[in-house]
Amino acid sequence: MFGRIATKYDLANRTLSLGIDTLWRDRLVEEVWLGNPDTVIDLATGSGDVAFALREELSPSVRIDGLDFCEPMLDEARRKQRAAGYHNMSFATGDILRLPLADACCDAVTIAFGYRNLADRHKGLLEMRRILKPDTGRLYILEFSQPFHLVRPFYYFYLKTLLPNVAGALTGDKAAYQYLSDSIEAFPDRSGVSAELEQASFRDVEAIAMTFGTVALHMARA
Numbered sequence: 001m002f003g004r005i006a007t008k009y010d011l012a013n014r015t016l017s018l019g020i021d022t023l024w025r026d027r028l029v030e031e032v033w034l035g036n037p038d039t040v041i042d043l044a045t046g047s048g049d050v051a052f053a054l055r056e057e058l059s060p061s062v063r064i065d066g067l068d069f070c071e072p073m074l075d076e077a078r079r080k081q082r083a084a085g086y087h088n089m090s091f092a093t094g095d096i097l098r099l100p101l102a103d104a105c106c107d108a109v110t111i112a113f114g115y116r117n118l119a120d121r122h123k124g125l126l127e128m129r130r131i132l133k134p135d136t137g138r139l140y141i142l143e144f145s146q147p148f149h150l151v152r153p154f155y156y157f158y159l160k161t162l163l164p165n166v167a168g169a170l171t172g173d174k175a176a177y178q179y180l181s182d183s184i185e186a187f188p189d190r191s192g193v194s195a196e197l198e199q200a201s202f203r204d205v206e207a208i209a210m211t212f213g214t215v216a217l218h219m220a221r222a
């Protein structure tokens, strides 16, 4: 599905979120910066927007690697990296459910708008914990969430009616955006994701609600 929309993915994101998606990623980057990591792996990196936002804020000595299993999305990320001339970063192919990475190889794992898509979220979390340095490694999950009650009817009206039509016109793939609204509706709220992190033995779990609760940033220690 992401392969079909790869070349239009960034434009659709900016349009459908009215540009707010960059602010969500900026908040994620700010939290990663506070953790002062030497190595960051951006999972479900897609067209690389989180990896590039990290590259712009973190020291050039910090190593940043993106990973995704969708080659057309990775092609977009690599094209953007060449155009911007970013160094000390790369984009690799891999499945989050079987990460081609060594145990305890990084200080921070980020995943933005990818956790919801995993076929087995618990298995994905175990893999994320495996590659993080024990005790000090930190996980950052940026993901859609369940909005505050008052805005819920308006939000779901937008998600189920306006969004698939606008996105269909922009990308030519209305079905991909129907999947988006269905997957958001079926996804747990902040306390549900926090419980999933604790079930996978993550510690010090915190959740920050953004934009009326429509998006959440979860943070935890391995």
Ligand SMILES: C[S@@+](CC[C@H](N)C(=O)[O-])C[C@H]1O[C@@H](n2cnc3c(N)ncnc32)[C@H](O)[C@@H]1O
Pocket (backbone or CB within 6 Å): 002, 043, 044, 045, 046, 047, 048, 049, 050, 067, 068, 069, 070, 073, 094, 095, 096, 097, 111, 112, 113, 114, 117, 118, 119
């Ligand atoms: C909505 S995009 C998010 C891209 C980017 N992180 C962002 O913030 O724009 C979700 C990405 O997750 C990737 N993905 C989903 N499941 C995956 C898995 N099991 N392993 C690797 N990548 C996966 C998809 O290929 C897609 O590029």
